[in-house]
Amino acid sequence: MTTSWSIPTVPPAARVLHVRGPFDFCSILIRAMKVVISLLRGINLGGHHKIKMSDLCALYGSLGHCDARSHINSGNVVFRTAERDLGAVAKKLEGAIEKKCGFHADVLVRTTAELRDVIRRNPFGKREDIHPGKLLVTFLPKKLAADVSEQIRNFNADPEEMHLDGREIYTYFPDGAGRSKLFSALSGKLLKNEGTSRNWNTVLRLMDIAEELEAL
Numbered sequence: 001m002t003t004s005w006s007i008p009t010v011p012p013a014a015r016v017l018h019v020r021g022p023f024d025f026c027s028i029l030i031r032a033m034k035v036v037i038s039l040l041r042g043i044n045l046g047g048h049h050k051i052k053m054s055d056l057c058a059l060y061g062s063l064g065h066c067d068a069r070s071h072i073n074s075g076n077v078v079f080r081t082a083e084r085d086l087g088a089v090a091k092k093l094e095g096a097i098e099k100k101c102g103f104h105a106d107v108l109v110r111t112t113a114e115l116r117d118v119i120r121r122n123p124f125g126k127r128e129d130i131h132p133g134k135l136l137v138t139f140l141p142k143k144l145a146a147d148v149s150e151q152i153r154n155f156n157a158d159p160e161e162m163h164l165d166g167r168e169i170y171t172y173f174p175d176g177a178g179r180s181k182l183f184s185a186l187s188g189k190l191l192k193n194e195g196t197s198r199n200w201n202t203v204l205r206l207m208d209i210a211e212e213l214e215a216l
Helices: 024-032 052-061 088-099 112-120 146-154 181-188 201-215
Strands: 002-005 034-040 066-071 074-080 108-112 135-139 161-165 168-172 196-199
Touching: 034 088, 034 112, 034 196, 034 201, 052 066, 052 074, 052 108, 066 201, 074 201, 088 108, 088 146, 112 201, 135 201, 146 161, 168 181, 196 201
Parallel strands: none
Antiparallel strands: 002 066, 034 074, 034 108, 066 074, 135 168, 135 196, 161 168
């Protein structure tokens, strides 16, 4: 379920003097802000690292971001920001989460254009035998080192299929990811606990939310 927690105040980086006239310049500025998709790693799993999505969206607002909308309980928040350095935005969110909740959670961010490109590059997109709930995209904070990329490409994943492309890994688990050795490797030592995965249904829904925000 997607929940909207709109923050009515305009962030400091976007404040301007209100001028009388036919236009509401504050509203124009808010609509011009960048829409960003954020993905948190490892929260609300097995009763660990718990945080309510309403609290998480409110935290985004406290940092000056607007229109934070969460999707399901695994740490997906789409929001508007006036900031241009998204790496710095992610670090500030990580610090704020740790201060509020007492644990660290990696935050990965993608712009609407970047997520749209992730969908466009789906190597399974033309296949009719793919179940979207069994297709996972692992989002990485940066491109992998050459030696790690080589390990992934040489990993014996049969019957699973894996494609590394830039900062994303597309993996199809025909029997599900629950007992998959490949999923365990991607979640742990192979990627050195970097990155976070979302199934294809979630990726598409986050794209919908981002486009809904852009259309406001």
